[in-house]
Amino acid sequence: MSWRLDVRCAGSGGQGLALAAVVLAEAGLAAGCQVALTQEYGPEARGGASRADVAISDDVIANPQCGVPSILLALHDKAWRKFATSLPAVSASLESGSTTAVVDRDLVAVAPGTPGVLALPFEAIARDELRAKVVANMVAVGALGRLMGRFGSEIVESAVAKRSPSAFSQLNVVAFRRGWSMMDDLLPAAVPAGR
């Protein structure tokens, strides 16, 4: 049975969501999967509610469009409000036809304990622990990579290093590892398979 995961990375233009999506696509390619990445190209990419979508599959990706995302990452409230409304259902586990929402705890206004929504402190960790708010996107990539449950951490970490600007390569890898490990406490030992 073939599988496909659609990940929508949404935020405000400039938060590095396109890079986050590129890293996930690069990891998929390195793992021998088919990938397709589409992203907002208009003025949103420079400051509005922007998005980048990655489709990853072990089969041909005929349709690169992401209908119902398997995972929606939102790092900004206006992006959450723009993209969450089109979700038919949210679910804490990756189930067919529903979306697992992963949002920044401090940047997106979601009531604590909302079912199907993982509210995590990406920016707070980047700012307070890593002393660089700008790497919040890579903390999120770590969490998403772990949540996807398809690739080992070393494959995603290599993709982070490959795609990061050289000045940020080391810091991004540290941020990625922090994001990956923060999911240890949140996920059951066996991560559910994607659709």
Added chain:
Amino acid sequence: MSQQLIQGNEACARGALAAGCSFFAGYPISPSSEIAELLARELPPRGSVFIQMEDEIASMGAVLGASLGGRRAMTATSGPGFTLMQEHLGYASLAEIPCVVIDVMRGGPSTGLPTSPAQGDVMQARWGSHGDRATIALAPGSVQEVYSLTIEAFRLAETLRTPVAVLYDEVIGHMREGVELREPTPDELGRRTSPRTAFSPTFLPYAPDENGVAMVPDFGRGYRFHVTGLMHDERGYPTSDNAKVAELLERLERKLEPAVAAVPPERYRLDDASVVLIAYGIVARTARAAVDVLRREGIRAGLLRTRLLWPLPAAALTEVSRSAELVVVAEMNRGQWALEVERLAGDTTVLSPYLKAGGSVITAEELAGHVRRLTREGVAVS
């Protein structure tokens, strides 16, 4: 060979370099600018030429001059720039000057909609320049295909001595997919048609070879000849001889026919299809997903994905459109290629194009819904 994660526009530039492109003149324009950006970096270190011109008219003029000088030459643009290039494209067709034009299409007239996907230039590619100009236009549907069809565009341009346009939309241009950047073989590169004899006072630069392609020499190779945008004889000098003019026009159209066999359409689940979707570019991707959805519901749907817009692949279109009960041409414009299919389809076929010109991609669900409605109304038997 391993795959690389690159954008459609980057795949285009990589394809051009692999095809031996050594001259680019252009004026950056969304959503094609990354092609110029990458070639501006890559061409000069190879001893090749990149020029940012003052506008698209001058760009096309520079491309034609470089090509006459023997370079494999190209430009890249979008709808508004493609409009400005039409005059020189007509000149290139008549004077038989090889060149490649990439058009990452927009929607709407004038500067239109610069950053959204559309397929607004299908008819401009065919009829944008005056006087029954025949032409070739390719339509890749994936990032991998942008690479391979850019190489093919150069082969067709050089071997048939004609301008070749490659048309795609913003999504294909900016989408990233895994691409294998395979080096083309000598056959895939092709060789420019050129004279087989040394210069003599009786030399005829516009005498066609057995394929109907003029054997024009490159400038600077010791041949003395004349190039004109007027109707001309085999010497390359203007003529108003009725028979010669008619014959030249006919030859310029006929010599492009090999493109039809060289770039065949892709057939998906067509064998028993009563509903045939016809699409190109990004829409062919969502249409394929729509076919799968409809098949699961018991509707016998199939897809003809064309990679060649011009010359029209008339035989394939006639065959599928006459064997189907319902034909749906799906395109992101107000109905351009759909008109050609309408012309070719049989009287018993129902035609119901699905058109969307607002600046977003036709989704699989929209297309499937369109077909579902029509089959419920009894238009096609599933």
